[in-house]
Amino acid sequence: MLQDKIFILKGKVMHYAWGGYDFIPSWLGIKNEEQQPFAEYWMGAHPLAGAVIETGDGEVLLDKLIKEDPYKTLGIKTVTAYDDQLPYLFKVQDVKEMLSIQVHPSKKEAEKGFAAEEAAGIPRDAPNRNYRDKNHKPEVMVALSEFWLLHGFLVREKIGPLLSSIPEFAGLATIFETEDYKGLYSHVMHLSQQETDKLLMPLVQREIAAKKEGKLTKADAGWWVAKLFEGHENISNIDRGVFSIYFFNIVKVNPGEGVYQGAGIPHAYLEGQAMELMANSDNVLRGGLTVKHVDIPELLKHTIFEGITPNIMTGLHSHTGEIIFPCPVMDFGLSKIDLSDGKVIEERSSSLEMVAVMEGELTITGTTVKILQKGQVAVIFSGEPYTLSTTSHTLAYKAFVP
Numbered sequence: 001m002l003q004d005k006i007f008i009l010k011g012k013v014m015h016y017a018w019g020g021y022d023f024i025p026s027w028l029g030i031k032n033e034e035q036q037p038f039a040e041y042w043m044g045a046h047p048l049a050g051a052v053i054e055t056g057d058g059e060v061l062l063d064k065l066i067k068e069d070p071y072k073t074l075g076i077k078t079v080t081a082y083d084d085q086l087p088y089l090f091k092v093q094d095v096k097e098m099l100s101i102q103v104h105p106s107k108k109e110a111e112k113g114f115a116a117e118e119a120a121g122i123p124r125d126a127p128n129r130n131y132r133d134k135n136h137k138p139e140v141m142v143a144l145s146e147f148w149l150l151h152g153f154l155v156r157e158k159i160g161p162l163l164s165s166i167p168e169f170a171g172l173a174t175i176f177e178t179e180d181y182k183g184l185y186s187h188v189m190h191l192s193q194q195e196t197d198k199l200l201m202p203l204v205q206r207e208i209a210a211k212k213e214g215k216l217t218k219a220d221a222g223w224w225v226a227k228l229f230e231g232h233e234n235i236s237n238i239d240r241g242v243f244s245i246y247f248f249n250i251v252k253v254n255p256g257e258g259v260y261q262g263a264g265i266p267h268a269y270l271e272g273q274a275m276e277l278m279a280n281s282d283n284v285l286r287g288g289l290t291v292k293h294v295d296i297p298e299l300l301k302h303t304i305f306e307g308i309t310p311n312i313m314t315g316l317h318s319h320t321g322e323i324i325f326p327c328p329v330m331d332f333g334l335s336k337i338d339l340s341d342g343k344v345i346e347e348r349s350s351s352l353e354m355v356a357v358m359e360g361e362l363t364i365t366g367t368t369v370k371i372l373q374k375g376q377v378a379v380i381f382s383g384e385p386y387t388l389s390t391t392s393h394t395l396a397y398k399a400f401v402p
Contacts, residue, residue: 145255
């Protein structure tokens with residue numbers, strides 16, 4: 001087993017179609033010669049795309065090292081709570097095109113759903129599989145640029161007037177008045193394709209025209225609806241996910257601000273770059289705006305049907321000088337490290353920690369010294385006293401187990 005406790009970590013790029021082409025390659029300092037979408041950079045021990053650490057003997061899978069000595073790598077409290085599993089997955093994201101409408105299940109419901117699909121004999125890698133593991137998937141994002149997302153239903157004071165103001169939604173206003181959020185959302189998500197097209201076609205065409213004329217901004221649902229269909233000569237088979245763009249909160253998050261997505265909160269990322277940290281799970285219940293598996297009954301079963309006012313976090317200053325983004329789960333914690341020359345942060349890792357440098361240069365001094373540039377990530381095993389310092393200005397984000 002390795003004697004050191006601080007290493008350089010190399011993650012995995014995920015080339016999903018919704019990703020951008022420049023941000024992640026620029027951050028990593030590489031060229032995107034094939035012009036592939038660079039959607040996410042995964043930093044974790046997920047079996048789908050495990051990160052490696054650089055050792056004197058070459059690159060070694062992080063997951064392999066954790067399994068060889070979970071107490072040294074993860075620490076006793078993480079091992080006690082999560083066996084020999086790293087409980088989080090850390091990501092850099094670049095969202096160019098809208099992601100799917102989705103909801104994540106609670107831990108209890110994930111366990112039930114996983115058991116049911118196992119009993120039904122559905123292969124874990126099957127396209128129609130909802131529950132690929134037994135874990136919940138809460139997540140927190142902190143914006144690196146101006147970031148836009150859909151997050152939860154509009155409060156009653158907003159959704160009522162919205163339904164009344166859009167001619168095509170006149171009948172839906174009555175349903176909302178009598179059957180509330182669940183009745184409204186269930187109704188539109190169960191419409192036939194013919195009914196969906198008939199209802200949304202004139203609205204979509206009107207929004208496209210309004211965006212062309214400069215009458216819409218990104219704070220308007222119509223702006224995102226128009227973006228979905230711009231450049232399409234024939235508009236047909238309109239996705240029911242379009243209703244969600246109108247019914248959900250459209251949230252703008254500025255750089256350094258964050259949003260937490262708990263179980264049952266319907267959401268979708270719209271545009272921008274961000275750090276994302278989540279429980280180590282791949283359980284997603286999708287409701288549209290995707291070519292992936294959509295399961296409306298399962299989505300509705302786990303959705304929280306109430307209006308919410310999004311909580312945009314600015315972070316809390318900790319005693320070490322880091323800015324912590326508090327999340328109501330024990331699987332992960334996220335902090336922002338904003339250092340200038342002359343300042344030092346002193347820490348001791350109580351779990352496996354990852355530090356991703358987004359700007360500048362960062363020196364990590366423990367039993368060994370690592371100097372990280374922009375685009376580099378360090379992994380620090382549990383029980384290591386260390387300091388963070390810089391000779392310039394550094395912006396970094398750290399993932400850990402609280």
